[in-house]
Amino acid sequence: MVLMATLEILKYPNPILKKKTRLVVKIDPAVLQLVQDMAETMYAAPGVGLAAPQVGCPLRLAVVDVTPADQPKNLVVLINPEVVATEGECSGEEGCLSIPEYTEEVKRKKRIVVRYQDLQGEKREIVGDDNLLSIALQHEIDHLDGILFIDRISMLKRSLFKRRLKKESKEEKNS
Numbered sequence: 523m524v525l526m527a528t529l530e531i532l533k534y535p536n537p538i539l540k541k542k543t544r545l546v547v548k549i550d551p552a553v554l555q556l557v558q559d560m561a562e563t564m565y566a567a568p569g570v571g572l573a574a575p576q577v578g579c580p581l582r583l584a585v586v587d588v589t590p591a592d593q594p595k596n597l598v599v600l601i602n603p604e605v606v607a608t609e610g611e612c613s614g615e616e617g618c619l620s621i622p623e624y625t626e627e628v629k630r631k632k633r634i635v636v637r638y639q640d641l642q643g644e645k646r647e648i649v650g651d652d653n654l655l656s657i658a659l660q661h662e663i664d665h666l667d668g669i670l671f672i673d674r675i676s677m678l679k680r681s682l683f684k685r686r687l688k689k690e691s692k693e694e695k696n697s
């Protein structure tokens with residue numbers, strides 16, 4: 523029996539979210555457990571992707587599943603993912619489990635090829651060429667480099683976002 527648990531998702535501006543992660547050198551039981559728990563946490567949120575730093579682990583590891591809720595799950599576990607090729611441009615509305623209740627249009631590559639290891643340590647490649655998968659892959663790999671989607675929006679939008687955040691936290695303290 524495998525015990526699964528949902529993990530706490532760290533919220534912006536937690537400094538762990540800004541750190542670059544280290545490579546997974548050994549896929550040991552602790553890593554397998556982390557993957558299980560991250561998948562559980564992502565599905566429960568619900569979200570289409572979750573990166574290890576978002577649950578407080580500075581490892582180069584993420585889970586993605588962009589299948590609609592009414593279809594069978596298709597979990598992709600990305601261990602040590604690297605972008606090896608990109609093509610074209612697109613943009614779409616993005617959100618992040620670490621930045622609740624905020625979405626914004628982000629410019630991304632249209633097509634992306636990612637090399638990674640699976641749970642057996644085998645080298646694999648995944649191609650994102652529809653918007654959703656392509657954007658999810660880029661969003662999660664960004665997390666592993668300490669980059670959040672708000673780092674990719676205009677300075678004006680970012681300062682408006684930060685002002686709103688400050689106001690919200692003030693209101694929380696006062697209530």
Ligand SMILES: [Zn+2]
Nearest residue numbers: 617618619620
């Ligand atoms: Zn995110």
